[in-house]
Amino acid sequence: MTTQHTMNWQAIDADPRFQALHRKKTLFLWGLMIFSVIYYFLLPVGAAYFPEIFKIRVWGPVNIGILFALSEFIVAWFIAVLYSRRANAVFDSMAQEIINDAHNIGA
Amino acid sequence: MHTTHRTKSWLAMPLLTMLSPAVWAGEGAVADEFKLLTVAVFGAIIALTIAITYWAAKKTNTTAEFYAAGRSISGAQNGWAIAGDYLSAASFLGIAGLISLYGYDGFMYSVGFLVAYITVLLVIAEPCRNIGKYTLGDILAFRNDPKKTKTIAAISTITVSIFYLTAQMVGGGVLIKTLIGIDYEVSVIGVGILMLAYVVFGGMVATTWVQIVKAILLVVASLVLVVLVWAPYGFSLPGFLDSVVHNDGVQKQVAKLLGNSATGMTPEELGQRFLEPGLFLKNPIDQISLGMALVLGTAGLPHILMRFFTVPNAQEARKSVIWAMAIIGGFYVITLFLGLGAATHVGPANIIALDKGGNMAAPILAQYLGGGAHSILGNFFLAFVAAVAFATIVAVVAGLVLASASAMAHDIYVGVIRGNHATQEEQVRAARISSVIVGIAAIVIGIMAKGQNVAHLVGMAFAVAASSNLPAVFLTLYWKRCNTGGVILGMLTGATAAIALVMVSPNMTYPKEVVKAANKVLQGEPAADAKPAVAAKPGEGIVCELFAVCAKAEAAKPATPSSPAKPGALEKLTTLNAQLPTLTDADAIAKVNKEIGKLSKDIAKAQDDLKQYAGKTTSIMGLEKPFFLLKNPGLISIPLGFLMVMLGSLLYRDPRAEAMWEELYVRQNTGIHAA
Numbered sequence: 034m035t036t037q038h039t040m041n042w043q044a045i046d047a048d049p050r051f052q053a054l055h056r057k058k059t060l061f062l063w064g065l066m067i068f069s070v071i072y073y074f075l076l077p078v079g080a081a082y083f084p085e086i087f088k089i090r091v092w093g094p095v096n097i098g099i100l101f102a103l104s105e106f107i108v109a110w111f112i113a114v115l116y117s118r119r120a121n122a123v124f125d126s127m128a129q130e131i132i133n134d135a136h137n138i139g140a
Numbered sequence: 141m142h143t144t145h146r147t148k149s150w151l152a153m154p155l156l157t158m159l160s161p162a163v164w165a166g167e168g169a170v171a172d173e174f175k176l177l178t179v180a181v182f183g184a185i186i187a188l189t190i191a192i193t194y195w196a197a198k199k200t201n202t203t204a205e206f207y208a209a210g211r212s213i214s215g216a217q218n219g220w221a222i223a224g225d226y227l228s229a230a231s232f233l234g235i236a237g238l239i240s241l242y243g244y245d246g247f248m249y250s251v252g253f254l255v256a257y258i259t260v261l262l263v264i265a266e267p268c269r270n271i272g273k274y275t276l277g278d279i280l281a282f283r284n285d286p287k288k289t290k291t292i293a294a295i296s297t298i299t300v301s302i303f304y305l306t307a308q309m310v311g312g313g314v315l316i317k318t319l320i321g322i323d324y325e326v327s328v329i330g331v332g333i334l335m336l337a338y339v340v341f342g343g344m345v346a347t348t349w350v351q352i353v354k355a356i357l358l359v360v361a362s363l364v365l366v367v368l369v370w371a372p373y374g375f376s377l378p379g380f381l382d383s384v385v386h387n388d389g390v391q392k393q394v395a396k397l398l399g400n401s402a403t404g405m406t407p408e409e410l411g412q413r414f415l416e417p418g419l420f421l422k423n424p425i426d427q428i429s430l431g432m433a434l435v436l437g438t439a440g441l442p443h444i445l446m447r448f449f450t451v452p453n454a455q456e457a458r459k460s461v462i463w464a465m466a467i468i469g470g471f472y473v474i475t476l477f478l479g480l481g482a483a484t485h486v487g488p489a490n491i492i493a494l495d496k497g498g499n500m501a502a503p504i505l506a507q508y509l510g511g512g513a514h515s516i517l518g519n520f521f522l523a524f525v526a527a528v529a530f531a532t533i534v535a536v537v538a539g540l541v542l543a544s545a546s547a548m549a550h551d552i553y554v555g556v557i558r559g560n561h562a563t564q565e566e567q568v569r570a571a572r573i574s575s576v577i578v579g580i581a582a583i584v585i586g587i588m589a590k591g592q593n594v595a596h597l598v599g600m601a602f603a604v605a606a607s608s609n610l611p612a613v614f615l616t617l618y619w620k621r622c623n624t625g626g627v628i629l630g631m632l633t634g635a636t637a638a639i640a641l642v643m644v645s646p647n648m649t650y651p652k653e654v655v656k657a658a659n660k661v662l663q664g665e666p667a668a669d670a671k672p673a674v675a676a677k678p679g680e681g682i683v684c685e686l687f688a689v690c691a692k693a694e695a696a697k698p699a700t701p702s703s704p705a706k707p708g709a710l711e712k713l714t715t716l717n718a719q720l721p722t723l724t725d726a727d728a729i730a731k732v733n734k735e736i737g738k739l740s741k742d743i744a745k746a747q748d749d750l751k752q753y754a755g756k757t758t759s760i761m762g763l764e765k766p767f768f769l770l771k772n773p774g775l776i777s778i779p780l781g782f783l784m785v786m787l788g789s790l791l792y793r794d795p796r797a798e799a800m801w802e803e804l805y806v807r808q809n810t811g812i813h814a815a
Contacts, residue, residue, distance in 0.1 A: 040812065042803035054809060062262050070435065073255045077431055080248060080417035081424030088416045093378030094385045098244060098417055105251045106469045112258055113465045117458055125455065128810045135812055 044139020045131065054127045061119060069112050076105055170320050170526075174519035178320050181523040185357070185531050186334065192349045196342030203567045204815075206343035207274040207546050208449040211815075213348055215456040219463020222447050224351030226253070226438075226468055227358060228536045229311055229499075229529050235472065236505075237498025239479020241393065241488050242420035243384075243413075246479055249421070250472040252431050254465065256438035261461040264439040267617050267808035269448045269457040273815045275543075276442050276609060277551035280616055283800035284624040290555045292631050294547035296608050297442040298578075299635065300601050301544040302585070304441075305537055307597035309586030311499075312533035318495055319503060319526040325587055331530075332583035335538040339545070339575045344450055347538045354531045359467065361506070361528055362474045365521075368509040369481035384480050385411035389487030394419070400700040414483070425685055426770045430599070433774035437602030440609030443543035454811050478502050485509070493738065503529070541582060545574035596647030599772050600639065607634035607777035611785045617808060620801050625792020626785040634781025641773035646766040651753035653765075658746035664708030673699040686776065688767050709746070713739045 045051055080087055080098065087098030131138075170178050204210055213221065231253060238246030272279040277293035309328055316327035338346045373379035384390055391410040395402040397419050402410060413419070421427050438444060448457045482491060482501035485508050494500040506525045510518030549570040554562045562570070608631040615622040615630075642648075679685055679693030707715075716736050723729050758764050807813060 040803075042806050045806045045810075046802040051806065051809070055805075058809070066258070066262050069255065069258045073252070073435065074428065074431060076248060076251055077421075077424060077427040080245075080421070081427065084417055090412075094381040094412060094415060095378050096412075096415060099247075099381075099415060102244075102248055102251060103473070106254060106473055109254050109258060110465060110469060113261055113462050116261060117462050120458060121455075132810050132812055135810075 039140070040135060041139030045135060048131065048138050050127065050131050050134075054124065054131065057127070058124055062116075065112055065116060069109070072108055073105065076102060170519060170522060171513060174516070174523070175320070177516070177519055178523040178526065181520065182320075182527045182530065185527045188353060189334070189338065189350045189531065189534070192353065193338050193342040193346040196346035196349060199345050200341070200343040201568065202564050203274075203550075203571070205345065206568050206571050207446075207542075207550065209344040209348050211450060211452050213450040213456075215451060215459025216463050217348070217352060218447060218451050218456070218460035219467060220355045221348045221351040221450075222444065222460060222464035223467035223471070224355035224358075224532075224535055225443060225447065225539045226464070227355065227471060227532065228308060229315060229532050232358060232362075232471070232475070232532065233315065233499045233502055233529060234497065236475050236479045236482065236502040237491070237495070237500070238420065239476060240482040240486070240491050240501035240505075241498045242397070243390075243394075243480070243483070244415050244417050245420035247472075247476050248417060250475060252434035253438075254469045254472060256434050256436075257461055257465045257468065259435055259439045260444070261458070261465070263614065263618075264445070265448050265457045265461050266454040268445060268613070269451065269454045270808045270811045270814045271617075271804060272445075272449060274446070274449055274550050275546050276445055276613070277547065277555065279445075279613055280627055281555070283616065283797045283804050284622075284627050285794070285796065287556050288624055289627050290551040292628055293609075293612075294551040296604070296631055296635055297547035297551075298544045300440075300442060300605050300609070301540045301547075301578075302581075303597045303601040303604065304443075305540045305544075305582050306585050306589055307594045307601070308533055308537050308540070309582060310589050310592065310594045312530070312537075313586060313590070315499060315533070316526075316530060318500060319522075319529070324590055327530075328586040329583055331534050331537060332579055332586065335534045335541060335582075336576065336579040338534070338538045339542050339579065340572050343571070344542060347535070347542055348447075348450060350531070350535045350538065354528065354535045355467065357528045358532065359471060361525055362471065362478060362502075365481070365502070365506055365509060366474050366477045369477050369485075369505075380477070380480070381415060384414060384484055387411060387484040389489060390414050390483050393483070393488035400703075401698055403701065423770070425775065426772060429770050429775035430772040431774075432778055433599065433602045433606045433772050436610050436778060437604075437606035437774070440605035440613065441601070442547065442605075442609070443539040445613075446539075446543050446546065449815075453814060478505060481505055481509075537582065541575055541578045544578045545571055548574040548578065593647075593649050596642055596645070596771070599647070600642045603638040603642065603773050603777060604635045606774055607638045607781035608632075611778075611781040615782070615785045615789070617804070619786075619789075620798075622785065622789045623792055623794035623797035625794060626787070626789030629788030630781050630783075630785030633784040634777055637780050638773045638777040641768045641770075641777060643761050644763060644767040645771055645773065646769065647771055648759045648761065648763075648766070650759050650763070650765055651756040654749050654753050658749040660708070661742055661746040662708045662710050662750075664711060665706040667705040668700075668703045670702040671697075671700045673697060686769055688765065688769060692769070709739050709743045713743065 079101065084098075087101065088096055090096045091100065199210070200206055202210070231250075235246060235250045238249055240246070268279050271282050275293065276297050277290035280289040280293050309331065312331055313324040313328045316322050317324050322330075338350055342349075370380055373383065385408060388407075391407045391414075394410040394413045395405075398405075398410075398413070405413070448460070451457050451460055479501060482505040486501065486504050491498050491501045491504065494504065503522055503525045507513060507518045507522035510521035512518045549567065553570045553574070554560060554567055558566075611634060612627045612631050616627065674694075674697040676696040677691075677694040680690045684690040684692050713736065716732055716739070720729070720732055720736075723732065
């Protein structure tokens with residue numbers, strides 16, 4: 034914490050490694066976020082405007098609506114796992130490299 | 141240490157209050173002979189949480205320990221604690237109840253609560269952990285004017301928490317009364333004192349561990365019930381749903397919900413209809429609005445944000461959301477089985493008889509699965525679920541009080557009044573005093589709000605969080621131009637709009653409607669002529685779907701045959717009373733007596749309503765009918781909040797916010813210098 038004032042934040046921000054992390058993260062996060070929002074709102078919109086599709090029975094009394102609602106859970110978990118794998122494998126190590134070198138950047 | 145010594149006598153109080161026989165005044169779902177068993181189960185769970193608090197009190201000395209459990213909670217532990225915070229009585233009893241009464245729509249309702257965590261995971265948890273310290277105010281003050289933003293963040297935190305808290309207190313009081321018959325006031329005071337003990341003595345350490353224990357109990361209890369419900373069908377989904385479709389009680393409930401349009405449907409069609417959308421959620425625009433408030437509001441709830449400061453770093457914050465999503469999602473999937481199980485085994489009619497909102501579905505299902513109302517195991521199950529529900533309310537309220545107290549003590553007292561110059565001891569003392577103030581306020585509000593319509597308050601808390609906190613946090617974190625002016629304008633307009641719209645929405649009580657419904661119960665309905673089918677009418681535009689200023693679109697109505705007059709409850713009661721002396725069969729007499737009891741209850745309720753609203757024609761806002769037509773204001777207030785943060789930022793010059801941008805952006809992404 035004693036080094037708090039020696040960091041050159043502008044220089045770190047401008048560093049190509051940080052810019053690369055920023056680009057990768059932004060693209061990945063927004064992609065996932067937009068996909069998940071669209072997928073989620075398909076459920077209330079589908080139930081309200083396309084009930085006939087939701088009512089189609091596919092497995093005994095199990096209809097498309099029930100399967101679609103269950104798929105919302107699977108998709109949410111899938112996104113969580115996808116993000117955390119990516120963050121653990123890629124973002125963390127990219128950030129660590131910047132952290133290790135932070136004192137020297139722009140000094 | 142005198143703190144821990146004092147803990148003992150303090151903590152014994154609520155326990156004694158709960159055990160005293162004098163408070164078992166009313167009658168709940170538990171029969172008298174099993175009340176001792178219920179007391180024992182409650183006592184055991186309360187004792188467990190008190191032991192946790194006693195242990196935690198020894199580890200709560202510094203500010204970081206009080207507010208953030210010394211940042212010593214692991215990702216998995218925090219995930220359980222978040223689940224504990226989130227699975228409030230409203231969600232675990234409420235959603236099981238909705239599913240038991242309305243089938244598919246209840247399940248659909250639960251999806252948004254899980255999806256909300258994707259926002260938390262992707263854009264909020266890690267950056268907030270990296271740049272924040274204890275509160276929402278800390279995050280906003282990083283680059284904006286600290287005193288101004290901490291003030292407004294504290295106001296917003298306390299507002300959101302008080303809404304949420306009032307709903308929990310009132311809901312909890314009613315629930316405990318229905319379950320085991322403890323007086324409303326006594327259970328509100330019991331919840332308040334117990335919660336204060338956790339927070340004041342054990343701070344975040346105790347609150348976290350109580351949440352974890354409670355979440356585990358809740359999940360274990362639900363798993364046991366699901367196995368009991370599902371095992372007879374060999375854990376087959378179609379097999380289980382088949383039993384729902386062919387259930388007589390379910391078919392009757394659907395026929396009741398559909399009214400005239402159920403004519404001509406076969407029993408099987410009626411049963412299948414329970415698994416299709418549209419029995420509860422009728423207005424798609426309202427659903428989208430609610431969805432927005434859930435998906436964006438969760439990430440702005442102060443007591444959820446605060447949880448991310450209890451873990452050592454951003455990686456653990458990430459892990460905690462993953463754990464929370466697994467637990468919360470798994471729990472809601474399980475709820476589908478609990479709700480449908482309650483519908484088939486207990487029956488919607490019996491569930492409604494105990495509680496109109498269906499909140500008793502899960503507890504009564506537990507009683508049934510254990511062997512019924514007269515078995516020891518059944519009552520043990522019921523007592524266990526009730527005790528977990530009680531622990532849930534106490535734990536959720538504790539988290540909310542801690543969030544409000546930290547806003548008062550850390551943001552306002554230390555940050556604004558003392559200019560960040562306060563010793564550890566002074567800060568912890570301020571935090572404890574603030575907790576007591578908020579806790580007492582919670583008890584007083586809980587008692588004052590008895591019998592009030594508070595169902596809209598949770599939705600309002602989510603809507604304010606989504607329209608005020610989230611835009612401010614989000615744009616502070618991700619938009620270079622964002623500054624103090626935007627944060628203040630956006631938070632004020634977002635919150636005001638959300639609250640104002642709810643005040644004129646259908647959530648409020650409109651006396652004319654109540655009086656009309658009460659008269660219908662008492663007098664019945666006159667005979668109606670057959671009506672031809674009516675074609676759908678298009679509305680006059682999107683504005684008309686939101687505000688009562690022009691004609692709304694109307695759905696097509698099928699033709700209805702003429703119906704005979706329906707007798708009111710008063711007339712039915714007279715008929716039954718006349719019938720009673722003529723009956724000789726004991727079973728028939730019992731049945732009629734039960735019916736009479738139910739009718740008398742309905743009549744008393746309707747007469748109460750008529751008395752309460754006699755001479756009144758308008759809601760507390762002076763409206764005869766809602767002006768805003770949605771139950772949730774998110775659709776309007778959330779975009780407004782974002783827009784106003786942007787507008788305020790563009791109109792205001794704030795050199796500090798600009799100069800700090802690179803530091804904030806680098807630190808939120810890397811965690812350099814994280815607290």
